[in-house]
Amino acid sequence: MIAVLRPFIPKATSYLQALLRFFQAAVLLITQRYRSASLRFKIAFFVVILMTSTSFILCIITVQIMNNYILNEIIKRGESVGKSIAASAGYNLLSKDLLALDNLVFKAKSSNNDMLYVAIVDQDMKTVVHSDTEMIGLNKPVVQGKLYKEAVDGTTVNEFTNSSGSIFEILCPIVFMKKSLGSVIIGMDRSILLEAKRKIRNMILIVFGFIVVLGIFASSLLASFLIKPIKELSAGVEELKYSTAKNPLRVYSQDELGKLTRNFNEMAALIANQRGKLTEYARDLEEAYVSMVKVVAAAIDARDSYTHGHSARVAQLSFLLGEQIGLPKEDLRDLEVACLFHDVGKIKTPDSILLKPSKLNETEYKEMKQHVVDGASILSWAPSLSKYIPSTRHHHEWHNGKGYPDGLVGDNIPLFAAIISIADAFDAMTSDRPYRKALSNEEALRRIARKSGIQFRPNLVAIFLELMEKNRVLDEPIRVAGAA
C-alpha cells in the first residue's frame, strides 16, 4: 500500500495538494482491490458501507435534533423561572422588601441545579439581590456574548463564555403597574447540555456499533444467500467446460437466480445430448478415415504386384514392436496409420523405376529415394495428417547417419521412423523381388542383427529379434489388432 501511495506524496507542493493526492491514491487503491475482490466481499463491503453511512448520517441528525430540544427546554425553563420571579418581585422591589426578594432568588437557585446564578437588578442595572452575596450592590457587567433570542415582552437570552464555562443568560424585565422596575437575570449552565450531549452520543455510539455489527452479519448472510447458487453455477460451467455435467444443479429459489439455474440445467442437458451425438459422429468419421487410409495404402502397394500387402504387413510388425516396447494405445494406433502412409510418396515414382525388374542405376535410385520427401509433402496438404510426416520422411534414415533424406543420427531419428525402418526392411527381405527370391525369415533376421547400430537402433533390434523368436517368425498369421 505504501508503495502505491509513495509516488503521490513527493510531488505535492502544499498540504492541500498532498491531501488531495493521498485521497486520489486511496480511492485508486480501494477501486483496484475492489475490482479483484470476490463477489462475497463486494456485496458485504457495499452493504456495510451503506448501513454505516446511513447510520452515521441518522446519528448526526438525531444528535442535532436532541441538542436543539434540550437547549430549548433549558432556555424555556430558565425563562419560566425568570418570569415567575419577575411577576412576584415587582411589588417587593417597589416596596424595597429585600428579604422577600432574597427569598425568591434563594428558592429559585436552590431548586434548579443548572442555574449558576440568579439576580435581580434595578433599572440602572445595579444588583439588588444576587445568589452570590458578594455581587450585591455592584453594577451588572455588560455581557459580551451572542444574542440567542429576544422575545416581544423584552425577555432576552444571551450566550457567552466566561471562567465558569459556557452560559446562557436570561434577562426577564420586571414590570409593575406598567412601570419597568428592573430585571431578573438567570445564568443557566450550558455544561448541563454538554453532559446530556455526551450521554446521548455514548448511547448513539452503542446503537451505531450494534448496527455496524448487525450490518456485517446481515451482509455476510445476504452474500452467502446470493453467492451459493452463483458458486454452484460457476462450478457447473467449469465442469461443463471439460466434461458433461453429471447431475443437474440444485435450484435454491424461485427468483431470477433460480430461473438462471433451471435454464443452465436445461442447457447442460442439451449440450450433453449434442456431445453424445458428436462423439458418435467422430467415431464414425474416424472409422471412415482409417478405412480411407487403408485403401490409399493398398492402392500404393497394388501398383507393384511384388509389394502387394507390404504396408499392411509393416503395420502388423510395427504394431507388435511398439506394443513390446510399451507404447500407449493411442500411440499404437498412430503408429499403425503411420505405417500405412510410410510409402505414400511412391505414388509419384514413375512406373519405369518402381516396377523395374532389375537393380536401379544411380539416377533411378536417386529418384526412388525422393519418395520420402514426396510422401511428407503429400501429407502436409492436410493438417490432420501432419503428425505422420516425421515417420514418412525419416523411415529410411540410418542409425549411423548414413541414411536419407536428412542423415539424422541415433535418437534424433523419430521413434516411429526407427520402428518402421526395421519392419520395412524385414518385410522387403522376406518378399520376392523380380531380381531375387525372398530370403528366409532367419536370414532376414540375421541381416537385421548385423545392421544393428549401423542401420537400425540397437535396442529396437534386440526387442524385434526376441519378438520374432517368440512368435516363431511370421510363418503363421501374427496377432494384430485393427490392421487389415
Ligand SMILES: [Fe+2]
Ligand atoms: Fe520406403
